[in-house]
Amino acid sequence: MAGFLERILGPRVPPDEANAGRVRYLIPTALFVVAAVLLVTSIFLPYWRLTLNAPQYPKGLTIHAYLNRLEGDVSEIDGLNHYIGMRPLGEAAQFERSISIVGVAAVSLLILAAVVVHTRWVVLLTLPALLFPAVFLLDLQFWMANFGRNLDPTAPLSSSVKPFVPPVLFEGKIAQFSTWAMPESGLWLALAASVLIAAGLYFHRRAYKPLVDAQQGTA
Amino acid sequence: MKPALKRTLMIGLLALLLAGLIAGCNRGRRDETPEPVSAEGDLPANALQIAAERGLTPDDINAALKTFMPSGQWDEYLMFASGGHSGNMMVIGIPSMRILKHIAVFTPEAWQGYGFGARDIEEMLDAGNVNGVKIRMGDTHHPALSETEGDYDGQYVFINDKASARVAVIDLRDFETKQIVKDPNIISNHGSTFVTPNTEYVVQGAQYATPLGWEYAPIEEYEEKYRGLITLWKFNRETGRIVPEESFSIEAPPYWQDLCDAGKLVSDGWAFCNSFNTEMATGGIEDGNPPIEAGASQRDMDYLHIFNWQRAEAAVKAGKAEMINGMAVLRMPVAVEEGVLYLAPEPKSPHGADVTPDGKYIVVSGKLDPHVTIYAFDKIEQAIAGGNWELDPFGVPVLNYDAVKHAQIELGLGPLHSIFDDQGFGYTSLFLDSAVAKWKVGDEDPESWQMVEKLPVQYNIGHLTAAEGDTVSPDGKYVVVLNKWSVDRFAPVGPLLPQNIQLVDISDGNFKVIYDMAMGIGEPHNAQIIKTDKINAWTAYPEVGWDPIKQEKSEYATLPGEERIERNGNTVEIFMTSVRSHFTPERVRVKKGDHVIWHITNIETAHDATHGFQLGGHNISLSLEPGETVTFELDVSNDGTYAYYCTEFCSALHLEMMGYLLVEP
The missing domain is CATH 2.60.40.420 (Cupredoxins -  blue copper proteins)
Incomplete structure (x- = not known):
């Protein structure tokens, strides 16, 4: 068991080596820690917004998607959606939203754990965070397609608005509304965290691969 | 390794920058708006042709340019105008003169759901019933915006119902009527509403005298039993309600106390109401008596009523008032004893009593006398302090006219009301002349009060108002004149004509009518004009339910x-x-x-x-x-x-x- 753990954690940095190349070992650690902090911060920020513009809404209608909730003109948009037979937005992604906070916190902890792992196992630990923005957008796209395609055929406007898939980013058009979807600060932070992790993995390899190779050589 | 670090950081920074750019570029995704005309003048080629075809004069074009409000733009000012015997109130944008809202006050309005079943509104309207008689009409005259330190604060507006002596409170968060109170001791209240500088009280003059306690008494006993009344309605800004239990009236001789104005700055604590019919005429044409219109116009002088509402309030709190029909009334001898009530002669059947923005002078318009008469507040104080008075038949001190009169300006026939701008000018409506007189607000030197010029208006001007023109800091720019007759100004719509409400440009030395507005839904007696951005109206109620x-x-x-x-x-x-x-x-x-x-x-x-x-x-x-x-x-x-x-x-x-x-x- 101890041996297994040791294999995963990999070689420790020799003290004289650590002093000589402090920056070399500090860079991946710093990048991972900052990435974890960014990801945790993003929990409190909106991830995505959708703005609907139509003549009778001069200020537009906007919803902000947080990891665990929707804010903004949700009830107004739900009210309008009932004309085309779309389900209330609150019914979307209920499972994802219920685990999102704990999930992102756990993913952030995995990044922190990666700091002490000096082998290629580090990739496995950071992969969830690295892919998180993409997963978020894919899940969003899944739910938008699910909602847009499953319209109540008995809704008043079902003859003029056919099932559709609204784009998860940028411009779209539904009835008299033009829609504009964009990532918001939370998703940008998560994306930045991904970039930092990618950079961290690069520097991690540069720093620790020689040590791992050396260890395997001696072994 | 160093170069590699740099490269990665650069890539990271670029990614963030790109992200920021994408995030930023979607903010202004609206249709492009056309460029405004530049100073060099790139008017459309057919502008002159249109003007020529429509027969527009250069002044007309000027007026059109100053009043046209492009689609979607908001007026700089809002005018709250009474709706006269429609019993309601109008909100009008200035300078466009578009009617923005008709606020139901005393009269039911089906489209606002006012007085057609809604229980709370029925209860509020019922509070204005008189002796169990359901009153569903009114005659609104003088709106008063709430004030803080003598300036409009955009929170509330008050208006009277002359016909049944009632006052209503309108909340400017939703522009809806919240309360109607009935003065139990009078049946008319033309002389309201006017607020004290911090809206402590809403001032009300009774106009037509009735027996004290508003009961029956033979008209032959007019002098003995009939009395005038000035009421101070206490306003609670927090609850947004008039508090009748803390309100009180001041008994006055049966002269017809009419329009009032509260003192401000140096004259804060005082208020001034003019009166007419000090002759105490009661008519009786059918019995061979002179009609009221003649009988009430015999004397050369009537009385400006000068009263100190702070002293009156103190006297009422000290228990010196008598409860009449549930209302505290400071009886006349007590009011005199407490230094609350004084009179000063004023030329003939005057109409408006208006305090200058600095609070130092009171301007009384003669109506049947061609002058405005200016009283200096410091001279009034000196006359009071020096006991420079005689008593009238009811024992009320009448200050020496020459001691308190400061200046007189001859303006023309039928001066009714005065309002002020920010350049040191006063504007007075001349009913008989159908004109507005512009005059210089002077100083200690009586000769400095001078007539400047007159502007014809169409026709029979009553009140006039100016942008924040009765506050401590008038805005100038616009005067609005509220004409009683429109005669030939608009396309014929039968024998009942709209009123003609005219916008006058008074900016930068201008003095010109720039808009005629037909008011076809009520006669606006008086109006007040407030800067639009002082009002914070709700777009929806704060909570569902x-x-x-x-x-x-x-x-x-x-x-x-x-x-x-x-x-x-x-x-x-x-x-x-x-x-x-x-x-x-x-x-x-x-x-x-x-x-x-x-x-x-x-x-x-x-x-x-x-x-x-x-x-x-x-x-x-x-x-x-x-x-x-x-x-x-x-x-x-x-x-x-x-x-x-x-x-x-x-x-x-x-x-x-x-x-x-x-x-x-």
């Missing part, structure tokens, strides 16, 4: 899913919601003879998502603004099938927004 009268969440608020019909004996209570485009429930089944209590909550929160509600055959009309909860009650005495429906075209499925009231035999 709002009671606009109490200005708090209603106990009958019904949220989605809580809709229900409850039967308790013969009483049926309905909890309904409205949202685009349905009422819930849509079928209401009751039995003939039931008493129905019907609550509707408009659960909308969107700007302008108002629903209406009318129930055919039952005289019920409601307006459900976003978030509002309204209750009405109904005795269903006829069986049958009735439809209720939304009266505001709320959505594409508005016509489908209906339901059936099924009254079973």
Whole structure:
């Protein structure tokens, strides 16, 4: 068991080596820690917004998607959606939203754990965070397609608005509304965290691969 | 390794920059707006042709340019104008002169759901009933915006009903009437409303004298039993209500106390009301007596009433008032004893008493005398301190006219009211001349008060108002004249004509009429003009389930899913919601003879998502603004099938927004 753990954690940095190349070992650690902090911060920020513009809404209608909730003109948009037979937005992604906070916190902890792992196992630990923005957008796209395609055929406007898939980013058009979807600060932070992790993995390899190779050589 | 680090950081930075750019570029995704005309003048090629074809003069073009309001732009000022004997109030944008709102006050208005079933509104209107007689009309004259330190604060507006001596409070968060109070001791109150500088009180002059206590007394006993009355309605800004229990009246001789103005700055604590009919004429043409119009115009002088409301308030708090019909009244001898009430002669049947913005002078317009007479507040104080007075037949001190009169300016025939600008000018309406006189507001030197020029207006001007023109800091720019006759100004619409409301440009030495507005829904007597940005009106009620009268969440608020019909004996209570485009429930089944209590909550929160509600055959009309909860009650005495429906075209499925009231035999 101890041996297994040791294999995963990999070689420790020799003290004289650590002093000589402090920056070399500090860079991946710093990048991972900052990435974890960014990801945790993003929990409190909106991830995505959708703005609907139509003549009778001069200020537009906007919803902000947080990891665990929707804010903004949700009830107004739900009210309008009932004309085309779309389900209330609150019914979307209920499972994802219920685990999102704990999930992102756990993913952030995995990044922190990666700091002490000096082998290629580090990739496995950071992969969830690295892919998180993409997963978020894919899940969003899944739910938008699910909602847009499953319209109540008995809704008043079902003859003029056919099932559709609204784009998860940028411009779209539904009835008299033009829609504009964009990532918001939370998703940008998560994306930045991904970039930092990618950079961290690069520097991690540069720093620790020689040590791992050396260890395997001696072994 | 160093170069590699740099490269990665650069890539990271670029990624973030790109992200920022993408995030930023979607902010202004709107249609491009056309460029305004530049100073060099790139007018459309056909501008002159249009002007020539329409026969427009250069002044007309100037006027059009100053008043046209491009689509979607807001007026700089809002004018609150009385609606005269429509009993209501108008809100008009300036300079466009567009009517923005008709506020129901004393008279029911079906489209606002005012006085057609809504229970809270019926109760409020009933508070203005007189001796059990249901009063559903009024004659509004003088709106007064609430003030803080002598300047409009945009929170409330008050207005009187001359016909039944009532005062209403309108809350400017939702522009709706919240309270009506009736003065129990008089039957007319033309001389209101005017507020003290911090809206401590709403000042009211009674005009037509009635027996003290408002009871019957033979007209032959006019001098002994009839009395004038000045009332100070206490206003509580926090609750947004007049507090009758803390209000009081001051008994005055049976002269007809009329328009008032509160002192400000140096004269704060005092108020001034003019009067007419100090002759105490009571008419009787049919008995061979001179008509009132002649009898009340015999003397050369009437009396400016000068009273100290702070001393009056102290005397009332000290228990020196008498309770008459539930209202504290400071009797005349007490008022004199306490130094509350003084009179000063004023030339002939005057109309307006207006305090200058610095509070130092009171300008009285002669009406039947061609002058405005200016009284200096410091001279009034000296005359009072020096005991420079004689007593009138009722024992009220009449200050020496020459001691308090400061200056006189001869303006023309029929001066009625005065208002002020920010450049040191006063403007006085001249009813008989159909003109506005512009004059210089002078100083200690009586000769410095000088006539400047006159502007003809069309026709028979009554009041006039100016942008914040009766506050401590007038804005200038605009004067609005409220003409009584329009005669030939508009296309004919039968023998009952609209009033002609004219906008006058007074900016930068201009003095020209730049707009004629036909007011076809009531006679605006007086108006006040406030800067639009001083008003913070709600776009929807703060919470779904709002009671606009109490200005708090209603106990009958019904949220989605809580809709229900409850039967308790013969009483049926309905909890309904409205949202685009349905009422819930849509079928209401009751039995003939039931008493129905019907609550509707408009659960909308969107700007302008108002629903209406009318129930055919039952005289019920409601307006459900976003978030509002309204209750009405109904005795269903006829069986049958009735439809209720939304009266505001709320959505594409508005016509489908209906339901059936099924009254079973």
